[in-house]
Amino acid sequence: MHKIVSAIFLAENIKKIEIEAPRIAKKRKAGQFVMIRVSETGERIPLTIAGSDPEKGTITVIVQGMGKSTRELNSKEAGESIHDIVGPLGTPSHIEPFGTAVSIGGGLGAAIAYPTAVALKEAGNYVITINGARSKELVILEEEMRAVSDEAYITTDDGSYGFHGFVTQKLQELIDSGKTIDYVLAIGPIPMMRAIAEVTRPYNIKTMVSLNPIMVDGTGMCGGCRVTVDNQIKFACVDGPEFDAHLVDFKNLSDRNKMYLPQERQAVEALTHRCNLQKQL
Amino acid sequence: MDAQSITTKERMAIPRQEMPSQNPEVRSHNFEEVNLGYTTELAQREAQRCLQCKSPACVKGCPVNIKIDQFIKLIADGDFAGAARKIKEDNVLPAVCGRVCPQEDQCEKECILTKKHTSVAIGNLERFAADYERETGQVELPQVARPTGKKVAVIGSGPAGLSCANDLVQLGHAVTVFEALHELGGVLMYGIPQFRLPKEIVQAEIEGMKQLGVNFITNAVAGRSVTVDELLNEEEFDAVFIGVGAGLPWFMGIPGENLLGVYSANEFLTRVNLMKSYQFPDNDTPVFDCTGKNVAVFGGGNTAMDAVRTAKRLGAEHAYIVYRRSEAEMPARLEEVHHAKEEGIEFLVLMNPLEFIGNEAQWLTGAKCLRMELGEPDDSGRRRPIPIKDSEFILPIDMAVISIGNGSNPLIKQTTPDIEVSKRDTIVVDINTMATSKESVYAGGDIVTGGATVILAMGAGRTAAAAIHEKLMGRKED
Numbered sequence: 001m002h003k004i005v006s007a008i009f010l011a012e013n014i015k016k017i018e019i020e021a022p023r024i025a026k027k028r029k030a031g032q033f034v035m036i037r038v039s040e041t042g043e044r045i046p047l048t049i050a051g052s053d054p055e056k057g058t059i060t061v062i063v064q065g066m067g068k069s070t071r072e073l074n075s076k077e078a079g080e081s082i083h084d085i086v087g088p089l090g091t092p093s094h095i096e097p098f099g100t101a102v103s104i105g106g107g108l109g110a111a112i113a114y115p116t117a118v119a120l121k122e123a124g125n126y127v128i129t130i131n132g133a134r135s136k137e138l139v140i141l142e143e144e145m146r147a148v149s150d151e152a153y154i155t156t157d158d159g160s161y162g163f164h165g166f167v168t169q170k171l172q173e174l175i176d177s178g179k180t181i182d183y184v185l186a187i188g189p190i191p192m193m194r195a196i197a198e199v200t201r202p203y204n205i206k207t208m209v210s211l212n213p214i215m216v217d218g219t220g221m222c223g224g225c226r227v228t229v230d231n232q233i234k235f236a237c238v239d240g241p242e243f244d245a246h247l248v249d250f251k252n253l254s255d256r257n258k259m260y261l262p263q264e265r266q267a268v269e270a271l272t273h274r275c276n277l278q279k280q281l
Numbered sequence: 282m283d284a285q286s287i288t289t290k291e292r293m294a295i296p297r298q299e300m301p302s303q304n305p306e307v308r309s310h311n312f313e314e315v316n317l318g319y320t321t322e323l324a325q326r327e328a329q330r331c332l333q334c335k336s337p338a339c340v341k342g343c344p345v346n347i348k349i350d351q352f353i354k355l356i357a358d359g360d361f362a363g364a365a366r367k368i369k370e371d372n373v374l375p376a377v378c379g380r381v382c383p384q385e386d387q388c389e390k391e392c393i394l395t396k397k398h399t400s401v402a403i404g405n406l407e408r409f410a411a412d413y414e415r416e417t418g419q420v421e422l423p424q425v426a427r428p429t430g431k432k433v434a435v436i437g438s439g440p441a442g443l444s445c446a447n448d449l450v451q452l453g454h455a456v457t458v459f460e461a462l463h464e465l466g467g468v469l470m471y472g473i474p475q476f477r478l479p480k481e482i483v484q485a486e487i488e489g490m491k492q493l494g495v496n497f498i499t500n501a502v503a504g505r506s507v508t509v510d511e512l513l514n515e516e517e518f519d520a521v522f523i524g525v526g527a528g529l530p531w532f533m534g535i536p537g538e539n540l541l542g543v544y545s546a547n548e549f550l551t552r553v554n555l556m557k558s559y560q561f562p563d564n565d566t567p568v569f570d571c572t573g574k575n576v577a578v579f580g581g582g583n584t585a586m587d588a589v590r591t592a593k594r595l596g597a598e599h600a601y602i603v604y605r606r607s608e609a610e611m612p613a614r615l616e617e618v619h620h621a622k623e624e625g626i627e628f629l630v631l632m633n634p635l636e637f638i639g640n641e642a643q644w645l646t647g648a649k650c651l652r653m654e655l656g657e658p659d660d661s662g663r664r665r666p667i668p669i670k671d672s673e674f675i676l677p678i679d680m681a682v683i684s685i686g687n688g689s690n691p692l693i694k695q696t697t698p699d700i701e702v703s704k705r706d707t708i709v710v711d712i713n714t715m716a717t718s719k720e721s722v723y724a725g726g727d728i729v730t731g732g733a734t735v736i737l738a739m740g741a742g743r744t745a746a747a748a749i750h751e752k753l754m755g756r757k758e759d
């Protein structure tokens with residue numbers, strides 16, 4: 001059992017949870033993830049590690065309540081516990097002094113892009129961050145991003161804050177302004193990552209994306225998280241989760257992530273039903 | 282009944298006692314254990330068939346040399362708990378091995394009775410003794426030697442790791458087992474289904490080891506959570522045993538393998554067994570809804586049989602085994618093939634998949650297959666399957682499970698490069714000691730042999746434990 005040290009909402013439905021996990025806190029590197037099982041009957045879900053405090057022995061994850069498991073995790077408060085955490089898993093982000101590096105986070109992706117932005121900065125890069133959200137209320141980690149960035153941009157789809165438009169448009173604007181960009185890391189919804197890949201492809205800018213396929217064990221044992229990269233099968237849990245955006249088959253990833261839609265709906269409906277009953281009591 | 286009083290002729294006149302099992306029609310819709318186990322009467326009667334050879338060949342046929350003649354005599358004499366203890370002198374997991382060992386290729390194959398009759402049902406008797414001891418609450422913990430002050434880390438809590446840990450703790454060493462998953466037992470938990478090996482039995486055996494003093498840590502992935510070098514240098518273990526299993530599923534490399542509805546056997550079985558998705562939504566992990574669907578499992582080993590029988594239990598209308606050779610070449614145990622057929626599994630042999638076909642939403646709809654015929658024997662001694670020209674056809678299926686074996690998980694190799702590995706990425710060891718090329722590091726089980734059996738892994742664990750003990754104590758045992 002792992003105790004939750006703190007749990008605070010960063011935006012509606014997005015919670016930052018700090019959990020005791022001393023071994024993981026000591027070892028984790030940017031880009032790695034943990035598998036979490038909230039309860040005895042829970043499923044194993046992958047979550048990227050947003051940060052850690054090795055001295056305190058804690059790690060931080062940022063969770064958006066989507067399916068049953070993430071909603072259950074988001075309902076946890078400080079003092080409660082999580083049944084299982086294993087990690088750090090996955091190959092760490094490849095970090096080197098690229099020159100100018102752009103770290104792009106779309107929605108919850110900002111939570112995943114953040115630790116890598118920190119590592120890129122520490123490696124001596126000129127770091128530009130683009131933090132995109134649907135609207136102002138959903139922008140997360142703004143201060144943290146600003147602190148590690150040489151240039152920090154916010155974009156919102158509805159124009160309620162920062163640049164009015166998508167992260168792709170902001171990136172295109174930076175490229176058009178004549179800035180030399182040596183490296184792009186893009187993390188967010190699949191359509192966003194696919195669009196970023198198409199923005200950078202004509203300029204041959206090295207672009208990495210962090211993929212989020214469905215996983216079971218997270219250690220390379222089951223192959224459920226296989227993705228097609230450069231026409232080859234790769235296991236996101238051990239070979240990734242970061243891959244060259246220009247070689248990823250995003251359509252296959254997007255299709256495969258729909259495998260359990262009916263069951264996911266069923267589980268969420270059951271959970272919502274239970275919550276409503278509890279409210280009535 | 283006095284076992285001594287019957288003659289050899291009378292013994293040989295007793296037919297092999299059949300294992301009672303659940304009705305096939307009933308069991309193909311539930312996850313309860315298929316075999317029900319011998320009653321005491323059946324067990325004693327079967328035990329009386331044993332001729333008590335002076336030089337029992339069966340013992341040599343057992344990878345861990347269980348004193349088979351002796352435990353069977355104890356059963357015949359009615360000392361069932363004594364029989365269990367006799368087995369446990371050599372085998373830490375008798376209730377498991379009695380269920381999943383391929384006895385017909387090991388001890389039972391060597392039984393003198395096979396020359397004229399059928400062999401003594403050694404596996405069934407082993408299972409009986411272990412179950413009797415556990416169910417009647419007569420499990421006795423073995424003696425543990427005085428603490429040696431030495432620490433050994435065991436990576437992996439499958440059959441190899443458990444047997445190694447068990448021997449070492451009894452010899453007085455402080456043993457810590459690191460398991461990657463959230464449950465202990467490795468392949469016994471995630472791989473072998475409930476209906477063949479109830480998980481409660483695995484957990485009971487592990488519970489006994491906890492009582493002996495073995496320290497178990499779950500959710501610790503070797504190479505990620507902790508490396509072999511950290512165990513030796515920072516955590517000050519005197520030796521490390523690696524028993525992490527094979528654990529990297531092979532795919533066939535044919536088009537369409539990434540369609541929705543295509544699984545590796547590891548994933549399908551892990552979802553159902555470890556994550557209990559057959560109890561969805563009470564357990565959160567989903568699995569493809571097989572109800573009324575056509576499912577094909579590609580492969581002919583025990584894992585393929587486990588997968589196809591699982592699919593049937595999940596409600597599949599048609600559950601096929603698709604295998605490219607003939608039934609005679611199948612590596613699965615005869616008992617598993619027999620049970621599968623009883624349950625209505627359809628065997629499509631001499632058939633090779635060329636491509637998976639899907640619909641617009643990328644869901645699997647069929648497998649394009651080619652019919653084969655048998656040619657001359659190949660390197661493995663089995664007749665080579667040869668394609669029959671223009672025999673392509675499409676097998677309509679909604680779910681596919683690929684069960685063609687496993688490679689080696691790369692994590693240890695990546696993080697401990699000074700451990701020598703083969704071309705197939707298995708760890709290279711001295712087979713007499715299971716020592717790897719790295720000082721104080723030993724390995725055994727599927728990570729050394731590639732996919733093999735529970736009992737072979739256990740034998741390797743024992744060999745390693747003996748060698749580790751000798752190394753740590755600096756002398757041979759008298």
